Amino acid sequence: MRLELKKVVKQFGGLTAVNGVSFTIEGSQLVGLIGPNGAGKSTLTNLISGILKPTSGEIWFNGERIDGKPPYVIAARGIGRTFQVTRAFRRMTVLENLLTPGLAKFGNRKSRAQLEEEAMEILRFLTMDHLRWEYASNLSGGQQKLLELGRLLMMDPDLIILDEPFAGVHPKLQRTIYDYIKRVKARGKAIILISHDMESIFTLSERLLVLNFGTLIADGPPEEVKENPEVIEAYLGKDEEEDQFLPTAA
C-alpha cells in the first residue's frame, strides 16, 4: 500500500481549501489527521476518495494516478472511507447494507450465500447480528456508524479513511470502534483517522498530520507533533475558539 499526494491544491471559487499538501503513506500505518475546524480535513478526504477533483497536484495510489478518477473506480482500487455524517442506506436492511460493497467487489465471483456468511461474521464482531433484517433507518445513530464501519470491512480496502468515527457516539460504544480499528490494523491495512477526540487520536496513531488553513504544518510521531510550536499556535494561539476540541456540527 502506498498513497502519495504531490502538491495537491483545491480551490472553491476564491477560497483555497487545500493548499499544496504533499505526503506519503506506506505500509500498514495508522495516521491521524487533525486540524482546527475548516482546516481542510474533509476536503482532503473527498479529494483522495474522488468525490472532489483537485485543482492542481497529483494523487498516486499503488503506482497509479487516481486524481480525477470517479469515486467508484478509486473504491475498486482499494480506498474505503466513512462519512462524517453517517450515510447508511436507510431503506435497506442491515444485511443488504453490508452486501452492497461485497457484491460490488466480487460480482459473481462469490456466491450470495458466501457473502452473507461473511457479512454475518462482521455483524457478530460488531455485536449487531441480531439486527440483520432490520432496516437501517430503525437503527440508532451509533449503530448506523457501526454499520458504516461494517460495510468497510466487507469492502476490505487497502486504505481506510475514517472521518470522525467517534463523533456523536456514546463513550461506551467507542470501545467497539477501538477494537475495530485494531482489527483492521492487524489485517495489515493502512488507516487515516480524522478526529477531534485528541485523546484517542494521540493514543491510536503512529503518525500525525496536522492541517491548518489548508496547509500541512506538521508531520511526524504524535509526541513530536505535540511539541511543535506551529501546532500549539494553531490550536491554542487564538483566544476565542474554545470549542475546537468538540465534534463539528455538520
Place this chain on the structure above:
Amino acid sequence: MNTMRAYYDRYLPWALGIAFLFGLLVFPFYQRESPYWVYVGANALFYAILASSWALLAGYNGQFSFAHMAFMGLATYASGIVGREAGIWALNWSPALSIPFGVLVAGVVGLLIGYLCLRLRSTYLALFTIAFAEILRLVFKAEVDLTGGPNGLYLKTFNLPFLEGLTRYASTYAPMYYTMLAVFLFSLVVMYALVNSRYGIFFRAVREDEEAAAALGVHVVRVRILAFVVSSMIAGLAGAVFHHSPGIGIVVPDEMQIGRMSLVIAMAVIGGSNNLMAAAIGALFLHFALEWLQEIPMPDALMSWLQAHQATLEAWGFGLGEAGLKTNAWRMVAFGILLMVTLRFWRNGLVSPILERIMQARAKEEVARGRAAKAGKDLADVDKLVVDESPNEGGQ
C-alpha cells in the same frame, strides 16, 4: 412458533400468487359475455406493465422520470413507422420484426437520456424528463408526414392464430388480452430477475445515497443507466405490443401527454412504488375501479339537486349543462384525492405494505427474535447505551 403457522407463512405467498395468476388466466372466459370488460382487462395489464416498470426506475433506483410514457410512445411510433407500407422511412416490416425494433429504439434513446440525466437529481431530473417528453410529443404531433400528426398513426395489427381460436370460447378481445398478459408476465420475470440480482441491491443503494454507494465501489453510472434502459425498453415493449394488437391498431401523440404519465405515476404510487408487484396490482385494481366508477350513475338526490339548480349554475358559467352531469371527470377527482391522501399518510402505498407483510414472514420473525435477544445479557451492554442516545442523532 407452531408448525401450522410456519406452513401458513411459508406457502401463503405461493398460494396467493397462483390464485392471482389463475384469476388473470381465466378472466376472459369468466367475462365472455361482456367483451368490454376483457378489453378493460387488456388496458389494465398495459397500465400494470407501465406502472411496475416505472416503479423499477423511480421506486428502486430513485430516478423520478416523467418520460416513461414518452418511451412507450417512442417505441410504438418507431415500430409503426418501419411497419408502414408507404411514406417516409416505411419498410413494410411485419409486427414480429417492427416491435423488437421499436423496443430497441426505446432502449437506445433510453441509454442516451439516462446518460444525459446522470448529473441531474430529483427535481431537476423530473423537469428534464418532462421537457423531453413534451418535446417528443410535440414533434410527433407536428411531423405529420412521418407520424400522421395529431390524428395518429395507423399500425399493422398482428394476428395470432392460436389465440384467434379462443375468441369462440372466450371473448372477442381474448387475443389482445392474452398477448398483454404474456407481456405482463414476461416483463415481471425480467424485472424480478434484475431486482434479485446484485443489480437490485445496487439500484437501491444508489437511490439511498449515490455518493456513499460510489465510495463503496458501486459503479453508479452503469447502475443508473441500466435502470433507465431496462425500464424504457419494458415501457416500449408494452406500448408497441398493445398498440399493434388486434382491437387497437392506432397510436396518437396525446397518449404521451403528461396527463397520462401522471395516471401511471398515481397508480404506481398508490400501489406502492417500492415494490414492483404492488405497483402492478395497484394499476390493475385502479384501472378496473376507474372503469367501474364510470358505470355508476350519480346518486339520484345529487342529480335532482343539480338539475334543479342547473340554470343558476349555468348562469354562473359552470359547464355542468354541456357535459358536467355525465362527465367522468369526477372519478378522476376522487382518484386525485386518493393519491394525495395516500402520499400523505401511506408513503409506501396501499398494496405494498400488505405484500411485504405476506412475503416477509421470515424476516419479521427474525426481527422479532432479534428484539427478544436485546433482553439477553450478552447484548445488554451495547443495547442499553443505544437506547440512551438522543433520538435526533443520525437524522438530518
Place this chain on the structure above:
Amino acid sequence: MVATLLHFVPAQMWLITPEFILRLLAEGLLIGLIYSLMALGLTLIFSVLGIVSFSHGEFYMIGGYVVYLFLQKFQNSLPRALTGIGALLAAMLVTFAIGVVFERLFLQPMARGEVDRPNEYAILTTFGLAFFLQYLMLGLMGPFPKKARRFFDLPVFDAGLIQATKASLKIGNITLGAGRLIAGLIALLALLAMLYFMFKTWTGRALQATSQDRQAAAVVGINPMNMNTLAFGLGAMLAGLAGAVLVSVYSWVPWVGVIASSKSFVIIVLGGMGSIPGSLLGGLIIGVVESLGTGLFPDPVRAQAYRDVFGLVIFALVLLVKPTGLFGRKL
C-alpha cells in the same frame, strides 16, 4: 427535410420586414412579462420552501376560470372597469386561498420533517394537486374551451405616431392587440408591486431572510412556517393572476396549465433556480424567443406546432450544460 425547408423560405421572405420583426419582439415582450410573473411565483416558492411546485400551471388555470366565472356573473350588473378589477382580485384571492390550504395540509408536515424522502414527496404531492385541480375543473366547467371577453379597454386617442382604439394600439406600422397589451401592462404593474413588496416591506424582507437562512430568520423572530405558507400562497396567487390576465387572450380548457407550467419551469431553470432577476429576465427571453421562433420558422404550418418546443429545447440544453442557469449560485 432540406428540400421542404428550401421550398418554404422564398414564399415567406416578403413577410420578414423590420416592422414584422418589431411586432414579434413587442408581442414577445408582452407575453414575456406574463411569463415572468408566473416564474416569479415559482421562484418565490422555490427560494422559501426549497421545492418546485408542479401544480403551478393549475393555479394559472384556476385564475383564468375564476375571472371567466366572475365576468359571467357580474359583467351586466357592474361597470366594466370595476368588473375587471373585481375579477382580478377574485382570481388572486381564490388562488391564494387554495395555495394556503394546500400548503398547510400537505407541505407543512414536510417542513416539520414528518415526511420521509421529502424531495420525492414534494414532487409527487404537488403533482397530485395538479391532477386533482385539473379534473375538478373538468368536472365543474366541462371540456369545451371558454373564452372571457376583454375586460379593460384602451383609452381612445390619436397622437400621430401612436394611435389607439378600444381594441388595438398602433405605433407607426406596428399594431398590437389590446388584450395582450393590457395583459402585459397588468403583469408589469404586478411585477413592480411584487418587487416593492419583496424589497421594501417588512414581510417581504422577512420572506427573503427566510429563504437565505431559516434558522437565522427564526432567531430574529420570524416564524419560518408562516413564511412558507405565505410564500406558497403568494406564488400560487401570482400564477393565478397570470392566468387571470390571459383568459381573455387565449381560450381556456382545464389543461391550459400544463404548457404554462412547463414554461415557468423553463424560465426558472434558465434564470437560475431561486433567482428573482433570473426569473424576470428569463421570462422576457422565453417570450421573445418563442415569438421570434414562431414568426420566423420557415414552415408556417409547423411553426404553430413547434411554438412550445423552442422553449423546451432551451430548457433541456440549460439543464444539461449549465444547471445553475444565468443567475443561479449553486445546485
